[in-house]
Structure formats: structure tokens, C-alpha cells
Amino acid sequence: MAGATSRMSDRVAANPFGPSRPGRPFFRPHLLWCALLGFGWLLFPPPTYAYIDPGTGSYLVQVVIAGLLGVLVSLKIYWARIKTFLRGRSPFGRNDPAEHE
Amino acid sequence: MNDSIEALPSSFRDPSGFLFFDGGVLYRQVNLGYREDYDRLLSSGLYGSLVDAGLLVAHREVGPRPPESPECYKVLRPEPLPFISYPFEWSFSQLRDAALTTLAIQRRCLDRGMSLKDSSAYNIQFRKGEPLLIDTLSFERYSEGSPWSGYRQFCQHFLAPLALAGYSDVRLSQLLRVHLDGIPLDLASRLLPFRTRFRFSLLTHLHLHAKAQTHYADKPGRRVRRAVSRRALLGLIENLESCVGGLRWTPPRDDWASYYGDTNYSDEGFRHKQQLVSEFLDLIRPKPDMVWDLGANTGLFSRLAASRGMTTIAFDQDPACVERNYRVCRQEGITNLLPLWVDLTNPSPNLGWHGRERTSLLERGSPDAVLALALIHHLAIANNLPLSRLAGFFGELCRSLIIEFVPKTDSQVRRLLASREDIFPDYTQQAFEQAFSRYFEIRTVRKISQSERSLYQMERRSP
Known part of the structure; x- marks a missing residue:
């Protein structure tokens, strides 16, 4: 974890997002830190100790399958949002009853 | 864990707590190490939501059972269940x-x-x-x-x-x-x-x-x-x-599940048998709390007991029958009938660590009354079990017994004997009564109309 953090700080120092405009930074450093730390925390969560052995193979399979299914769930959610948005703009959309009058 | 209370043999894996009996009542000790998780279960509203939805057994917190264990955080008294199945x-x-x-x-x-x-x-x-x-x-x-x-x-x-x-x-x-x-x-x-x-x-x-x-x-x-x-x-x-x-499984149609439909009883005989079983169930005093229907098929007769408010467990060796029985119970909202898949000639044994982690079927419950309908000939003839052993088994199992005797002249027994030598000269109604009289007092015998069969209601003799 400590190694990962130091590597992250190197990347932050190099500013991969390019030069920022004077007076109005493109990406505020503390926000970037938070995002990277949050991402790092997600990648390397504290170890979980279960009284039953989850099994290394089972653990890895779960990570891969759940990751894939998580993407699908996200796509489903975004698709639903797009549909709601489009319906809202439609002349017969449910979101604006006034349009039916 | 202390000296005076002993965890159930099945309750050893999870360090969060254990189950124990005290004075015949089941309790669950929550250990201090589980305190934060237990408190969160209650404070998050999860416990209430699961219990309200019927997804989790309810419990109430009781005082620590004496003498108090040093690692005890709480002692719970879970709502009792009539039967544990596997x-x-x-x-x-x-x-x-x-x-x-x-x-x-x-x-x-x-x-x-x-x-x-x-x-x-x-x-x-x-x-x-x-x-x-x-x-x-x-x-x-x-x-x-x-x-x-x-x-x-x-x-x-x-x-x-x-x-x-x-x-x-x-x-x-x-x-x-x-x-x-x-x-x-x-x-x-x-x-x-x-x-x-x-x-x-x-x-x-x-x-x-x-x-x-x-x-x-x-x-x-x-x-x-x-x-x-x-x-x-x-x-x-x-x-x-x-x-x-x-995932789906459709029970095959050509199995025991169609037994009622294509064999040995006329409609009137079948109705008469239902009427007799109902009468016999009503005769039993005190009224049984727990009835086991052994060889229950799809549970038509088990439902007679269940409809009288008796907790009924319907055992059968055929998964298709158990499946149909369960589906009917779900469809009709029958809540006090549990169908289980058990072969009576090889019932669930003690299993797991020390042979005690999962208990045998016969140690998990003791029925007040047993239904053994169209069963005896399968055990005695298809499984070569002597009548004396059958009587001993039922005598150990229950105080009230409703049992059907199926003679050799019955079409089903003739079918069982069709491809084998008849080595059962002792399989007679008289020998049956004699064997069972050793353990039971025969209270009522009635012949099932339009069949060769007889239905008995027996009460166990006082030891």
C-alpha cells in the first residue's frame, strides 16, 4: 500500500492532465488526491477475514464475474436514464403532463 | 463457553456464538467478539426488515443463562421450529x-x-x-x-x-x-x-x-x-x-406420483380410505401435535392431518412425489405440512464431525402419531423386513399408529411377488396383528371397501 501511494504521488507530480490555466487550475490537486486515494482504496481494500475460507480461486472468480456484471448493471442504469431523459423530452413524455393538454 | 452449558454438536464453526439447550429450551449465545455486528444488525433495521418479511427467525433477548460466560455479550431465545430438516x-x-x-x-x-x-x-x-x-x-x-x-x-x-x-x-x-x-x-x-x-x-x-x-x-x-x-x-x-x-426440474409422470391414479382402489374405495383415516385421526387422544406420514406419496393423506391443525411431515423416497407435494402445499397455502425426501429403509444418519454435527432423522423428532398407509408390503416384501422388526420400529417411534395392512391377494403385492419367489409364508394378517400387538393395543380395525386391505388404529402399550 505504501509503495502504491508513493507511485501515485509521482504521477500526481508529473500532472498527467497537462498544464493548467493560470489562476484557474484544470484539476484541483486535492480533488485529484482524493480520487486517486479512493481508487487505490477500492483496488486494495483491507483484507477481509471470514470464519469460512472463501478460497483464493472462488475469490478471484467472484472479482472477475462481479466486475463484469457490475459493468452490465451500470450500463442498464445509464440506459434507463437515457430512456427517461428521451421520454422526458418527447411530446408524449410522462414527465410533463402539461404537454398533453 | 463454560462448564454448565454445552454448545450443540453442530454449533462449533462460528466463533461469533453458539447454540445450547437449557431446561429443554434452545438459546443462542452471542459472544463479545460479535458485538458490533450484532448491534449493527439491530440498529440498521435489517433485523426488523428480515423478520417482518419472514426471512429471518425472530428472537428475544433474555438474561444471561447462569453461570454467565466471560465471553457472553447477549443470550437470545430464538422462536422454536417444529422440525429441523436438511x-x-x-x-x-x-x-x-x-x-x-x-x-x-x-x-x-x-x-x-x-x-x-x-x-x-x-x-x-x-x-x-x-x-x-x-x-x-x-x-x-x-x-x-x-x-x-x-x-x-x-x-x-x-x-x-x-x-x-x-x-x-x-x-x-x-x-x-x-x-x-x-x-x-x-x-x-x-x-x-x-x-x-x-x-x-x-x-x-x-x-x-x-x-x-x-x-x-x-x-x-x-x-x-x-x-x-x-x-x-x-x-x-x-x-x-x-x-x-x-433452473427447472419437471417430475416424470410415470412414477410413484401417479400411484393414486392408476392402481388398486376404486373411487369409492379411495374415498372410504380417506374417510377412515380422517375418523381415526379424530379418535386419537390427546390430539397429536406432530404427525409423520411415512411413504406419503404426494401427500393426499398427509393433508388430512394438516387440515386438522396437526404439524405434519410427509416423507417419501420418490423425489417426484415430494416435489409435487411441495408444489401443491405452496399453491394451496398449506403451511403446516413439510414434504421431505427420505428413504425409510435408509433414513438420514448421523453425519459430520464426531458423527454428531448433523443428527439422524429419528433423533430429530418424535411424532405423536404416524400414518403408514400402503407402506407395510413394500417394507416387508420388497425389502424383506420381518413383521416383528417393523412392529418394533413403529413401537419405538410413536404412541399412536394408523397403519394399513395389504394382504398377498392385493394386486400391488401380487405385482411385487410376480418376478420373485414367495419367501414370505409369515406375511399374513394374523401374523401382522400378532407382531404389532406386542407393542400396540389395536383399538380399531376397518376393512377398506372394494379392496382387500384393512386399516388399523393402534395405541402404544404402556411400558
Whole structure:
């Protein structure tokens, strides 16, 4: 974890997002830190100790399958949002009853 | 744990607490090490939500049972259940409903910042006809990124036997009796037909899962730390739900399940038998709380007992009969009848550590009354059991017995003897009465109209 953090700080120092405009930074450093730390925390969560052995193979399979299914769930959610948005703009959309009058 | 209270033999895996009996009442001790998880279960509203939905057994907190154990945080008195059954005694739909219940609980857990730390099928029981979780200590606080600790167990305890039953043979779910921590996934993967690899959920949760388990089995124990987001976990649960929900097993039509329809009774004879069984059940005093129907078929006669408010367990050796019985109970909302898949000539034995972790069928309950209808000839003739041993068995089992004697002249017995030598000169009604009179007092005997058969109501003799 400590190694990962130091590597992250190197990347932050190099500013991969390019030069920022004077007076109005493109990406505020503390926000970037938070995002990277949050991402790092997600990648390397504290170890979980279960009284039953989850099994290394089972653990890895779960990570891969759940990751894939998580993407699908996200796509489903975004698709639903797009549909709601489009319906809202439609002349017969449910979101604006006034349009039916 | 202290000297005066002793944990149940099955209650040793989880350091969070244990079950024990005190004065014939079942209690659950919550250990101090589980304090924060237990408090969160209650404060998050998860306990209330699960109990209200009938998904978790209710309990009330009682004072510590004397003398107090140093590691005791709380002592709970769970709502008692009339009977404990095991997953290898369930029909296909019972196991599937239990699996879906586990997933429904895990979904609610994630909504309230908790997770199931195990998903053992033995933690699910049937109460009032519905599956529910009985282990109040199965919950842990969820931290974002953590995987589901119960995933492996879910696949081994539920998904593998259900897939094997649905795609290969329903009898393969009996592998649960040999493998107490669920069917090994490499074995399930080998036994499943190749076409199951074309179904995404079975390919991943069973076949690839089995490969990964085998691949990492002999690798040095390196700690894997990768994240599974909450959304990903919900995706996993949703996928498992649709996978389990999509598994089907249709009982064959040409089996015992059609026994009532195509054999030995005229309509009038059948109605008469139903009427006699009802009359005999009403004669039993005191009224039985627990009735076991042995060789219950699809449970037509079990329902006569259940309709009188008696908790009834219907055992049959044919999975198709048990499956149909369960489906009818669910459809008709019969809540005090539990169908179970048990072969009476080889009932569930003591299993697990020290031979005590899972108790034998006969140690798990003692019925007040037993129905043994159209059963005796199968045991005596198809299984060569002497009448004296049968009488001894029933004499040990129950105080009231309703039993049907099927003579050699009956079409069913003739069928049993058609392809074998008749080595049963002692199988007569007189010998039957003599054998059973040793243990029971015969109260009533009635001939079933338009048949060769007789129905007996007996009461056990005082020792």
C-alpha cells in the first residue's frame, strides 16, 4: 500500500492532465488526491477475514464475474436514464403532463 | 463457553456464538467478539426488515443463562421450529426456494450496509411452509470493496446441486449427504452436460469457478486483495437470482406420483380410505401435535392431518412425489405440512464431525402419531423386513399408529411377488396383528371397501 501511494504521488507530480490555466487550475490537486486515494482504496481494500475460507480461486472468480456484471448493471442504469431523459423530452413524455393538454 | 452449558454438536464453526439447550429450551449465545455486528444488525433495521418479511427467525433477548460466560455479550431465545430438516432431504423446488431466500437476504443486507458472511444451506429451514434463515449470527458489517464471503458456499450448497438436478439427474442432489460443505465444484463441473457451458451463469459460477479453485488449490497462500464494488456485488446477486430462478426440474409422470391414479382402489374405495383415516385421526387422544406420514406419496393423506391443525411431515423416497407435494402445499397455502425426501429403509444418519454435527432423522423428532398407509408390503416384501422388526420400529417411534395392512391377494403385492419367489409364508394378517400387538393395543380395525386391505388404529402399550 505504501509503495502504491508513493507511485501515485509521482504521477500526481508529473500532472498527467497537462498544464493548467493560470489562476484557474484544470484539476484541483486535492480533488485529484482524493480520487486517486479512493481508487487505490477500492483496488486494495483491507483484507477481509471470514470464519469460512472463501478460497483464493472462488475469490478471484467472484472479482472477475462481479466486475463484469457490475459493468452490465451500470450500463442498464445509464440506459434507463437515457430512456427517461428521451421520454422526458418527447411530446408524449410522462414527465410533463402539461404537454398533453 | 463454560462448564454448565454445552454448545450443540453442530454449533462449533462460528466463533461469533453458539447454540445450547437449557431446561429443554434452545438459546443462542452471542459472544463479545460479535458485538458490533450484532448491534449493527439491530440498529440498521435489517433485523426488523428480515423478520417482518419472514426471512429471518425472530428472537428475544433474555438474561444471561447462569453461570454467565466471560465471553457472553447477549443470550437470545430464538422462536422454536417444529422440525429441523436438511438440504439433502428437500425436493428440487425446496432447495431452489431456499437458494432464492439466501439471495433475497443478501440483497437486503447490502441495502442496509451488511452482508451474509456465510451461505450454508443448513442455515435455512422451513417454517410455516416458507424457507427462512435461522442463524442470527450470519451477518457482518459490509465495507465497500469487500467480496461476498459466502459466494463459494452458495455455489457449492445451492447452485451445484440445483444445476445437477436440473440438467443431469435429480438424484445427484443426494451428493449433499456425502459432501456436507456442498458439492465440490470440480465434481459438479464433470457431471454436468457439456451444453451447460453455453449458459453464461453456469459457465462462470460453476465451470470457470471449478477451474479457478483447482488452479489455485496448490498455490502458496498469497492474500488476494481486489475490490468488488457494491454495484458489482448487486450484479452478482442479480445474476445468481436469474440463474437459480431459471433452473427447472419437471417430475416424470410415470412414477410413484401417479400411484393414486392408476392402481388398486376404486373411487369409492379411495374415498372410504380417506374417510377412515380422517375418523381415526379424530379418535386419537390427546390430539397429536406432530404427525409423520411415512411413504406419503404426494401427500393426499398427509393433508388430512394438516387440515386438522396437526404439524405434519410427509416423507417419501420418490423425489417426484415430494416435489409435487411441495408444489401443491405452496399453491394451496398449506403451511403446516413439510414434504421431505427420505428413504425409510435408509433414513438420514448421523453425519459430520464426531458423527454428531448433523443428527439422524429419528433423533430429530418424535411424532405423536404416524400414518403408514400402503407402506407395510413394500417394507416387508420388497425389502424383506420381518413383521416383528417393523412392529418394533413403529413401537419405538410413536404412541399412536394408523397403519394399513395389504394382504398377498392385493394386486400391488401380487405385482411385487410376480418376478420373485414367495419367501414370505409369515406375511399374513394374523401374523401382522400378532407382531404389532406386542407393542400396540389395536383399538380399531376397518376393512377398506372394494379392496382387500384393512386399516388399523393402534395405541402404544404402556411400558
